Amino acid sequence: MRTDHAKAWNEFRRMMLWIALAGVLMVAGALWYLSINDALYLSAILATIGGVFLSTLLGCGLFAAAFFSDKSGHDADVSSATHHDAD
Numbered sequence: 001m002r003t004d005h006a007k008a009w010n011e012f013r014r015m016m017l018w019i020a021l022a023g024v025l026m027v028a029g030a031l032w033y034l035s036i037n038d039a040l041y042l043s044a045i046l047a048t049i050g051g052v053f054l055s056t057l058l059g060c061g062l063f064a065a066a067f068f069s070d071k072s073g074h075d076a077d078v079s080s081a082t083h084h085d086a087d
Helices: 002-036 042-072 074-082
Strands: none
Touching (some): 002 042
């Protein structure tokens, strides 16, 4: 059980690094799109960086946390703790 938790934790960290990289690439793409349309102002840059990066991290991070919970055995622990035998 302990090795499953450690393996899940390492996989979660690796997944979060990939998600952060995807967020950076999406921000770069969004800023490139803004530069094509001549809408590259400081306020637009800051809003794009904050909105795109944080939205990507939040959305993907929550999915990653759900997968981590399942792979590490936390979901099974909760299920077995709340399961009552009908005697």
